[in-house]
Amino acid sequence: MALLSALTPVFVAVFCLILAFLFKSNQRGETKAVRAGSKQESMPAKLRPWVDDDLEDDTDIRPKDQDDGDWIESGEREEELDHVPYQECRYPVEVMVQRSQDFYTLMNQRRSVRFISSEPVPRQVIDNVIRTAGTAPSGAHTEPWTFVVVSDPEVKHQVRLVVEEEEEVNYRQRMGDKWVSDLQRLRTNWVKEYLDVAPYLVLVFKQTYGIVAGGKKKTHYYNEISVSISCGLLLAALQNAGLVTVTSTPLNCGPKLRLLLRRPANEKLLMLLPVGYPAADATVPALTRKPLDDILVHV
Amino acid sequence: MALLSALTPVFVAVFCLILAFLFKSNQRGETKAVRAGSKQESMPAKLRPWVDDDLEDDTDIRPKDQDDGDWIESGEREEELDHVPYQECRYPVEVMVQRSQDFYTLMNQRRSVRFISSEPVPRQVIDNVIRTAGTAPSGAHTEPWTFVVVSDPEVKHQVRLVVEEEEEVNYRQRMGDKWVSDLQRLRTNWVKEYLDVAPYLVLVFKQTYGIVAGGKKKTHYYNEISVSISCGLLLAALQNAGLVTVTSTPLNCGPKLRLLLRRPANEKLLMLLPVGYPAADATVPALTRKPLDDILVHV
Numbered sequence: 052m053a054l055l056s057a058l059t060p061v062f063v064a065v066f067c068l069i070l071a072f073l074f075k076s077n078q079r080g081e082t083k084a085v086r087a088g089s090k091q092e093s094m095p096a097k098l099r100p101w102v103d104d105d106l107e108d109d110t111d112i113r114p115k116d117q118d119d120g121d122w123i124e125s126g127e128r129e130e131e132l133d134h135v136p137y138q139e140c141r142y143p144v145e146v147m148v149q150r151s152q153d154f155y156t157l158m159n160q161r162r163s164v165r166f167i168s169s170e171p172v173p174r175q176v177i178d179n180v181i182r183t184a185g186t187a188p189s190g191a192h193t194e195p196w197t198f199v200v201v202s203d204p205e206v207k208h209q210v211r212l213v214v215e216e217e218e219e220v221n222y223r224q225r226m227g228d229k230w231v232s233d234l235q236r237l238r239t240n241w242v243k244e245y246l247d248v249a250p251y252l253v254l255v256f257k258q259t260y261g262i263v264a265g266g267k268k269k270t271h272y273y274n275e276i277s278v279s280i281s282c283g284l285l286l287a288a289l290q291n292a293g294l295v296t297v298t299s300t301p302l303n304c305g306p307k308l309r310l311l312l313r314r315p316a317n318e319k320l321l322m323l324l325p326v327g328y329p330a331a332d333a334t335v336p337a338l339t340r341k342p343l344d345d346i347l348v349h350v
Numbered sequence: 351m352a353l354l355s356a357l358t359p360v361f362v363a364v365f366c367l368i369l370a371f372l373f374k375s376n377q378r379g380e381t382k383a384v385r386a387g388s389k390q391e392s393m394p395a396k397l398r399p400w401v402d403d404d405l406e407d408d409t410d411i412r413p414k415d416q417d418d419g420d421w422i423e424s425g426e427r428e429e430e431l432d433h434v435p436y437q438e439c440r441y442p443v444e445v446m447v448q449r450s451q452d453f454y455t456l457m458n459q460r461r462s463v464r465f466i467s468s469e470p471v472p473r474q475v476i477d478n479v480i481r482t483a484g485t486a487p488s489g490a491h492t493e494p495w496t497f498v499v500v501s502d503p504e505v506k507h508q509v510r511l512v513v514e515e516e517e518e519v520n521y522r523q524r525m526g527d528k529w530v531s532d533l534q535r536l537r538t539n540w541v542k543e544y545l546d547v548a549p550y551l552v553l554v555f556k557q558t559y560g561i562v563a564g565g566k567k568k569t570h571y572y573n574e575i576s577v578s579i580s581c582g583l584l585l586a587a588l589q590n591a592g593l594v595t596v597t598s599t600p601l602n603c604g605p606k607l608r609l610l611l612r613r614p615a616n617e618k619l620l621m622l623l624p625v626g627y628p629a630a631d632a633t634v635p636a637l638t639r640k641p642l643d644d645i646l647v648h649v
Binding site: 132133134135136137138139140141142144147148150151152154155158159160161162163164166173174175176178179180181182183184185186187188190191192194196197198199200201202203206229230233234270272273275276279280281282283284285286287288291292293295297298300312321322328329332333334335336337338340341343346347348349350 | 432433436439441443449453458465472473477480485486490500502569578580581582583592596599620621631635637639640648649
């Protein structure tokens with residue numbers, strides 16, 4: 052009994068150390084969860100199914116597995132460029148007002164069309180559309196885009212198989228009732244017939260970094276924003292030519308489509324646009340756009 | 351002494367509890383650091399200075415402080431929309447080819463111009479340009495954009511002060527030699543005279559979530575990509591009207607500019623575009639664009 056009493060401090064100490072250990076591993080578990088789900092910490096994963104595992108953010112310009120790669124240093128940069136006079140193209144005021152009105156009218160007729168005709172479209176037009184997309188500005192003029200234009204029927208079908216397989220999982224499991232319901236209004240689902248039918252599929256890849264002569268890597272600042280801006284120009288160019296598309300961001304299809312199209316590891320799929328004439332019986336949801344006062348604030 | 355001996359277990363227990371407490375707060379500190387730097391875990395913060403603290407990714411659609419807000423549920427969604435025939439605008443093939451060529455030629459004349467004239471520009475043109483930007487597609491037709499057009503000289507100057515203060519820190523500290531050197535070729539630095547001089551500053555905000563009648567919140571899918579696409583249309587509309595801009599993404603200025611312009615918490619600054627005629631002596635760097643073969647892959 053005296054021995055037991057003498058050992059009491061030891062028992063208490065052991066008990067407290069166990070407590071401390073439990074606290075610690077509990078905390079560590081929490082830290083791990085935060086690390087693993089760093090982008091998902093603020094809400095349950097199931098609520099944010101549109102986070103595409105492959106669609107790395109701008110900020111992930113150096114993917115984890117590339118951290119140790121050979122990046123070019125500031126000393127290796129090109130020389131400063133010459134600066135030349137800007138060639139202005141000025142219209143008289145009334146012409147300018149009319150042009151701005153006409154361009155708005157044309158662009159306002161653009162709709163996302165999911166029913167595309169199989170009728171062929173001259174390749175020259177598609178080339179000009181991509182040329183136009185390539186005039187977009189980009190962070191530090193890095194031009195971080197690759198446009199893969201698929202017209203081969205077999206490859207188009209392979210693309211369809213990949214997209215439909217993933218999209219069915221997206222609709223049934225990843226997206227959740229709320230998102231599916233948001234899209235139901237637009238009668239959108241995972242069956243994408245247009246991927247077989249449209250004469251062209253334009254797969255837009257962002258280059259998360261560049262590769263210069265000698266194999267060294269080059270930072271692509273704001274690559275996702277830059278490529279999205281170039282898609283805006285691409286949509287304008289299609290509309291100007293009388294062609295239609297639907298702007299899609301196929302969730303979780305990126306890696307499979309990148310492999311299918313044999314694109315390098317620095318390229319990530321951002322958008323997939325089927326392009327062609329509209330089908331004769333094409334319909335669109337009777338959507339309206341927000342009035343100017345809802346999107347514009349003058350200060 | 352006997353009393354002391356009898357109290358030993360208590361001392362040991364207190365000591366161990368202090369240890370446990372220290373462990374715990376240490377771990378908690380680590381957790382906090384991980385939370386705060388969640389987007390930066392894969393590389394040192396200094397390597398990714400272009401990560402704007404305020405520019406939350408698409409995936410952060412529900413900011414931390416909004417987690418407990420009242421979000422609309424799927425049952426509360428609007429009814430399915432009517433679907434109506436799409437009104438096609440078809441051009442004869444040769445006209446289509448010519449239009450695609452002409453539009454490319456026009457857009458290819460666009461340059462980022464940093465020397466803007468103070469000459470006034472009709473507000474009607476700016477309104478049409480913003481209307482055009484508002485025709486962009488968006489995730490589930492959420493139209494997640496707000497364009498704040500500043501023409502008040504005092505507010506323009508306030509914007510300049512905020513931007514130059516942050517940009518100087520960006521250039522001197524946050525960006526690092528490599529990035530600064532990349533921009534030196536373009537003669538870009540933190541002095542932004544055009545912010546005072548340009549007749550309009552267009553500040554483009556992305557709405558990270560929407561607010562519907564009754565104050566409930568609505569998810570804005572892919573809001574950053576959608577707003578960037580609309581900026582592409584905005585750039586096309588400016589070029590079509592003979593106006594110039596420079597597409598800037600002022601790093602870390604978002605929160606201050608949001609407060610200055612009294613925008614709500616769901617809006618994050620994505621881009622800042624000074625708009626006007628080019629200055630008479632405007633120059634641009636003698637950049638070239640990648641040839642078509644470097645950006646287009648036919649399959």
